[in-house]
Amino acid sequence: xxxxxxxxxxxxxxxxxxxxxxxxxxxxxxxxxxxxxxxxxxxxxxxxxxxxxxxxxxxxxxxxxxxxxxxxxxxxxxxxxxxxxxxxxxxxxxxxxxxxxxxxxxxxxxxxxxxxxxxxxxxxxxxxxxxxxxxxxxxxxxxx
Amino acid sequence: xxxxxxxxxxxxxxxxxxxxxxxxxxxxxxxxxxxxxxxxxxxxxxxxxxxxxxxxxxxxxxxxxxxxxxxxxxxxxxxxxxxxxxxxxxxxxxxxxxxxxxxxxxxxxxxxxxxxxxxxxxxxxxxxxxxxxxxxxxxxxxxxxxxxxxxxxxxxxxxxxxxxxxxxxxxxxxxxxxxxxxxxxxxxxxxxxxxxxxxxxxxxxxxxxxxxxxxxxxxxxxxxxxxxxxxxxxxxxxxxxxxxxxxxxxxxxx
Numbered sequence: 001x002x003x004x005x006x007x008x009x010x011x012x013x014x015x016x017x018x019x020x021x022x023x024x025x026x027x028x029x030x031x032x033x034x035x036x037x038x039x040x041x042x043x044x045x046x047x048x049x050x051x052x053x054x055x056x057x058x059x060x061x062x063x064x065x066x067x068x069x070x071x072x073x074x075x076x077x078x079x080x081x082x083x084x085x086x087x088x089x090x091x092x093x094x095x096x097x098x099x100x101x102x103x104x105x106x107x108x109x110x111x112x113x114x115x116x117x118x119x120x121x122x123x124x125x126x127x128x129x130x131x132x133x134x135x136x137x138x139x140x141x142x143x144x
Numbered sequence: 145x146x147x148x149x150x151x152x153x154x155x156x157x158x159x160x161x162x163x164x165x166x167x168x169x170x171x172x173x174x175x176x177x178x179x180x181x182x183x184x185x186x187x188x189x190x191x192x193x194x195x196x197x198x199x200x201x202x203x204x205x206x207x208x209x210x211x212x213x214x215x216x217x218x219x220x221x222x223x224x225x226x227x228x229x230x231x232x233x234x235x236x237x238x239x240x241x242x243x244x245x246x247x248x249x250x251x252x253x254x255x256x257x258x259x260x261x262x263x264x265x266x267x268x269x270x271x272x273x274x275x276x277x278x279x280x281x282x283x284x285x286x287x288x289x290x291x292x293x294x295x296x297x298x299x300x301x302x303x304x305x306x307x308x309x310x311x312x313x314x315x316x317x318x319x320x321x322x323x324x325x326x327x328x329x330x331x332x333x334x335x336x337x338x339x340x341x342x343x344x345x346x347x348x349x350x351x352x353x354x355x356x357x358x359x360x361x362x363x364x365x366x367x368x369x370x371x372x373x374x375x376x377x378x379x380x381x382x383x384x385x386x387x388x389x390x391x392x393x394x395x396x397x398x
Contacts, residue, residue, distance in 0.1 A: 013233045020378070027382055036229050036351070036374035040236035040367070047237055067234035071366060072186045073164045074231045075356045077223030079193030079323065080164075081211040082352075085201030086313050093284070093310060097269040098317035101262035101288040102325060105347040108257060110333035112347075113340045116250060121336040122364050 005063020012042040152215040160218030167192055187327045187360030194320060232355060232374070235367035250339065251372045254346030259380050262288040262349075263388055266314065278393040279303040283311045285392070286384040290350045291315025293380035300385035319353035326357025335361060338368040345369035349376035 013036075020035020043064070050056040120128070152159045171189035179188075197209025206212030211220035221227065266288030267281045275281055283303035287294030287310065294311030297303075303311075326335070326344075334340050341358060345368065348354045354373040358365045 009230065009234050013230055016233065017229070024378065024381075035378075036232055037371055039229075039233045040239070040371055040374075043233055043236040044239055044241060048241065061237075064234050064237045067231050068237055071231040071235055071355070072189070072359045072363065073161075073168060074223055074227050075352075075359050076167060076186070076189045076193045077160060077164050077219045078228055078352055079190045079223070079356060080167075080197050080200075080216075081209040081219050081223050082194060082197045082320065083201060083207045083316060084194055084198040084209060084320065086207065086309075086316065088198065088317075089313070093269060093273045094313045094317050097266045097284065097288045097314045098321055100265050100269060101314075101318050102321045102348070104261055104265055105258060106325070106329050106333055108254075108261065108347055109335065109340060109344045112250065112254060112343050113334040116339075119337050119339050122338070122362060123336070125337075126364075 001057075001059045002063040002066075004057075005060040005065075006067070007063075008046060008060065009043065009064050009067060012046060013039045015039065016042055149215055153217070156216075156218030157221055158218070159215060160222040163216060163219065164222065167196075184327055184360050186363075187324070190323050190356050190360055194323070228352075228355075232351070232366075232370045235370065238364070239367045239371065251342040251346050254343040255372060255375055255379055258347035258349050258376060259289055259383060260388075261347075262318075263384065267392060275307075276396070278389065278396055280307045281396070282384065282389045282392045283307050284314065285388070286380065287311025287314035288318065289315070289380040289384060290377050291319060292377050293384050296381045297384040297389070301389050315350065319350040319356075322348050322350060322353030323356035323360070326353075327360045330361040335365070338365070341365035341368035342372045345371065345373035346376060349373055349380065351377065 016037070016039020017035040019038050023035075023038075047056065050060070168185065168189045171192055172185040174188050175185040200210035200212055200216075201207070204212035208220055210216045211218075211223075263285040266285035269288075270281050270284035275284065279298075279301050280303055282301060283294060283298035284307060286297035291312050292315070294315050295308050298308035298311055330336070333344075335344055335358075344358070345354050348357070348369075351370065351373050354369045355366060358369045
């Protein structure tokens with residue numbers, strides 16, 4: 001059922017945000033600490049568990065994947081309600097600090113990438129997985 | 145006319161779906177025919193969204209972009225924190241655990257650097273513009289981390305209201321540049337694999353900037369970037385009003 005996927009997603013989100021709030025209180029911070037990240041880990045764990053049990057039904061997948069695919073439109077809506085006027089009015093200090101911070105961080109992403117060696121790109125991963133899926137696994141001893 | 149606007153206002157979330165859908169359709173067409181697919185449709189949609197937010201802010205004088213127009217109030221719900229977080233969590237369904245685990249340590253390093261480096265830069269810029277007290281320097285530095293860390297820090301250490309507004313503006317501006325700039329520099333900084341996406345998320349921090357920027361670059365990278373970025377604001381709120389503030393105060397001797 002589709003609703004079971006949506007419900008699973010909701011439960012993971014609520015649990016994660018709740019734990020993030022608790023973590024914030026425990027650390028004495030007035031913010032949610034990693035709530036969404038914790039929720040994501042719950043969902044990843046739930047998927048692994050469901051796959052292992054063979055319980056990952058098509059409807060359940062649809063329920064979660066719909067919201068995942070809805071992500072970009074939501075981001076567009078988010079962009080459309082930013083206080084862009086205030087950001088633009090802040091003056092040179094805002095522009096210099098903003099551009100500087102972003103430029104330095106972009107450079108560090110590149111540096112960390114260089115120093116930690118090459119890894120498979122997303123395209124290569126998908127190509128390899130498609131190849132593996134098309135080659136039958138004789139060694140596994142299973143037929144079909 | 146009043147009947148139409150009544151329907152739009154009464155069904156604000158549905159109106160928002162339709163409006164964003166039309167915007168994305170226009171962006172897709174622009175991407176295909178005007179840029180020949182070179183600029184991703186979602187990047188154009190995000191830029192148009194920001195442009196509309198600028199226009200909405202000018203017209204209404206409000207703080208929430210086009211969402212301040214009554215007919216488009218649903219945009220605030222659709223693009224608000226609740227649905228945004230819900231959709232981000234949903235993208236975790238596509239995360240490959242093996243890749244995520246490989247990037248674990250490097251992601252943590254990126255998180256640390258992503259908090260300290262923008263902070264130091266923000267403090268220097270603030271100092272260059274004549275701020276000398278530890279509270280203002282720390283708050284503007286925290287704003288360069290994200291637009292949530294800035295005001296949280298400012299409120300915690302007692303910075304003045306204009307300085308807090310400045311720190312929010314810095315953070316919002318940073319998020320906007322990350323959204324727009326990421327697709328253009330993606331190739332240069334090697335943003336094409338799960339690991340660099342996690343490093344990117346940790347360094348850039350702003351969830352809106354990271355998720356928007358990655359969505360415009362390569363949709364498949366979004367969950368990896370978001371996974372680290374969501375820890376960024378929490379970490380910033382933790383260290384900026386405490387360790388970093390004390391460090392600034394010790395250095396300037398205030």
